[in-house]
Amino acid sequence: xxxxxxxxxxxxxxxxxxxxxxxxxxxxxxxxxxxxxxxxxxxxxxxxxxxxxxxxxxxxxxxxxxxxxxxxxxxxxxxxxxxxxxxxxxxxxxxxxxxxxxxxxxxxxxxxxxxxxxxxxxxxxxxxxxxxxxxxxxxxxxxxxxxxxxxxxxxxxxxxxxxxxxxxxxxxxxxxxxxxxxxxxxxxxxxxxxxxxxxxxxxxxxxxxxxxxxxxxxxxxxxxxxxxxxxxxxxxxxxxxxxxxxxxxxxxxxxxxxxxxxxxxxxxxxxxxxxxxxxxxxxxxxxxxxxxxxxxxxxxxxxxxxxxxxxxxxxxxxxxxxxxxxxxxxxxxxxxxxxxxxxxxxxxxxxxxxxxxxxxxxxxxxxxxxxxxxxxxxxxxxxxxxxxxxxxxxxxxxxxxxxxxxxxxxxxxxxxxxxxxxxxxxxxxxxxxxxxxxxxxxxxxxxxxxxxxxxxxxxxxxxxxxxxxxxxxxxxxxxxxxxxxxxxxxxxxxxxxxxxxxxxxxxxxxxxxxxxxxxxxxxxxxxxxxxxxxxxxxxxxxxxxxxxxxxxxxxxxxxxxxxxxxxxxx
Ligand code: AMP
Numbered sequence: 001x002x003x004x005x006x007x008x009x010x011x012x013x014x015x016x017x018x019x020x021x022x023x024x025x026x027x028x029x030x031x032x033x034x035x036x037x038x039x040x041x042x043x044x045x046x047x048x049x050x051x052x053x054x055x056x057x058x059x060x061x062x063x064x065x066x067x068x069x070x071x072x073x074x075x076x077x078x079x080x081x082x083x084x085x086x087x088x089x090x091x092x093x094x095x096x097x098x099x100x101x102x103x104x105x106x107x108x109x110x111x112x113x114x115x116x117x118x119x120x121x122x123x124x125x126x127x128x129x130x131x132x133x134x135x136x137x138x139x140x141x142x143x144x145x146x147x148x149x150x151x152x153x154x155x156x157x158x159x160x161x162x163x164x165x166x167x168x169x170x171x172x173x174x175x176x177x178x179x180x181x182x183x184x185x186x187x188x189x190x191x192x193x194x195x196x197x198x199x200x201x202x203x204x205x206x207x208x209x210x211x212x213x214x215x216x217x218x219x220x221x222x223x224x225x226x227x228x229x230x231x232x233x234x235x236x237x238x239x240x241x242x243x244x245x246x247x248x249x250x251x252x253x254x255x256x257x258x259x260x261x262x263x264x265x266x267x268x269x270x271x272x273x274x275x276x277x278x279x280x281x282x283x284x285x286x287x288x289x290x291x292x293x294x295x296x297x298x299x300x301x302x303x304x305x306x307x308x309x310x311x312x313x314x315x316x317x318x319x320x321x322x323x324x325x326x327x328x329x330x331x332x333x334x335x336x337x338x339x340x341x342x343x344x345x346x347x348x349x350x351x352x353x354x355x356x357x358x359x360x361x362x363x364x365x366x367x368x369x370x371x372x373x374x375x376x377x378x379x380x381x382x383x384x385x386x387x388x389x390x391x392x393x394x395x396x397x398x399x400x401x402x403x404x405x406x407x408x409x410x411x412x413x414x415x416x417x418x419x420x421x422x423x424x425x426x427x428x429x430x431x432x433x434x435x436x437x438x439x440x441x442x443x444x445x446x447x448x449x450x451x452x453x454x455x456x457x458x459x460x461x462x463x464x465x466x467x468x469x470x471x472x473x474x475x476x477x478x479x480x481x482x483x484x485x486x487x488x489x490x491x492x493x494x495x496x497x498x499x500x501x502x503x504x505x506x507x508x509x510x511x512x513x514x515x516x517x518x519x520x521x522x523x524x525x526x527x528x529x530x531x532x533x534x535x536x537x538x539x540x541x542x543x544x545x546x547x548x549x550x551x552x553x554x555x556x557x558x559x560x561x562x563x564x565x566x567x568x569x570x
Contacts, residue, residue, distance in 0.1 A: 049120050466516070
């Protein structure tokens with residue numbers, strides 16, 4: 001397949017704002033893609049020649065890319081810089097200079113998808129002496145054979161900023177329409193593999209049956225199963241037919257461990273590879289997990305060295321760093337509490353019941369003191385005993401309990417009523433930041449309040465729910481302003497429905513956890529969700545949540561109804 005087919009499709013996608021039209025462009029491209037090219041085309045659509053969970057970088061900066069453009073076009077570095085100042089996008093610079101190449105090449109090959117893919121995929125692997133020059137040469141080789149449009153997208157792919165507006169979520173629908181399969185089957189295959197390129201290949205070669213055959217792969221993160229919230233112990237017992245397993249709910253980072261022989265990898269809930277940040281866990285995990293190959297699920301918590309008690313969630317987050325890892329291992333030791341098993345050697349256990357999985361987990365984990373253990377659990381049916389267990393869990397510093405249906409399978413990526421959170425705290429909302437307003441007085445120069453939104457699943461738009469100026473410390477305001485100024489837009493993002501005038505608008509991607517006193521219907525301020533919050537207060541950034549995982553309008557509707565019922569009881 002020629003790369004120009006892809007470049008032409010990207011060009012159209014870039015200039016098509018409408019969701020539906022974008023979708024049909026992707027469908028059209030997938031239909032025209034031969035099965036053997038499918039994985040490459042899908043990965044390229046998402047911007048990288050490797051899936052998102054692989055934390056690789058090309059290691060090529062703007063300066064090196066400029067050199068590659070100079071080599072391929074025959075223009076001088078000042079020419080490139082001058083044009084870059086004018087257009088602000090190195091992709092466009094490459095396009096324009098390629099159109100009027102000074103270097104006349106007598107013999108150029110037509111670029112294929114495979115060639116571009118292989119050259120870019122190789123970049124992180126080029127290391128050692130002279131690696132910078134070899135990387136530049138590899139890109140220049142592509143640019144020499146590129147048409148102007150191809151040059152634009154080669155450069156943007158190397159930078160990692162394709163700007164065609166294709167997020168992972170879109171691929172589910174596009175793959176389903178292109179191959180005439182049900183979107184839920186596509187989605188589930190993705191939940192198991194976290195890689196749309198594998199999903200698309202399976203469907204292109206085997207249809208829906210091919211998809212159903214896809215299973216989890218050790219080394220590829222699986223979308224974790226999530227929990228719903230329960231209001232009371234009675235509700236838990238009612239939903240779980242009188243009896244359930246109760247586990248301590250720890251407040252840390254969700255971690256999925258993959259062991260394949262000697263290789264141990266840790267993935268977060270957002271399917272990021274965190275192995276390098278927690279080298280202190282790798283050896284203990286090798287010892288603790290008896291099978292050769294396994295996938296287990298757990299929560300990573302930070303432990304206070306003085307008291308031995310768990311520290312707040314914010315402390316664990318401090319371990320998520322790329323530098324000075326050694327010092328932080330000392331300051332913030334972590335423990336991994338395992339609560340589930342998905343794979344143990346040749347047994348894939350997702351369809352087994354909770355009881356069977358727990359039995360297996362206890363069998364295959366040999367606890368390593370202070371590092372790896374199995375979560376405390378009790379199977380209970382009496383409200384008094386559950387209450388006692390919950391009070392104990394809270395007393396020793398945990399959040400509450402998680403109730404688990406004894407019969408339930410492991411439902412990758414699903415949030416169902418078979419895992420229920422029991423927390424005594426006020427219910428919070430996870431909302432997406434879509435706008436900011438500068439503060440006055442002491443807060444001048446900083447965003448003093450933010451406008452937050454929930455996603456409307458029907459339209460796919462983020463609709464505003466509240467404007468919030470409280471709960472931030474002075475430090476928070478400073479840090480948040482710094483962060484948001486980097487991603488600000490002049491007008492509302494195309495996915496956001498907002499009627500409040502803001503000083504800046506943001507791409508809907510940062511999630512705040514918020515507390516409030518009450519959900520209101522038709523509040524004073526004009527919110528496009530038609531809901532509002534009374535006394536909203538900021539708690540923290542939910543760094544572990546993507547915008548698609550924040551609360552939806554439907555959640556707020558449900559919470560509002562529950563609130564009205566509770567009020568009626570008082
Ligand atoms: P939430 O993030 O409030 O939806 O709560 C669900 C999260 O609680 C999971 O994603 C885990 O990170 C965490 N968690 C803590 N303890 C457990 C447990 N025993 N079982 C399952 N999840 C747990």
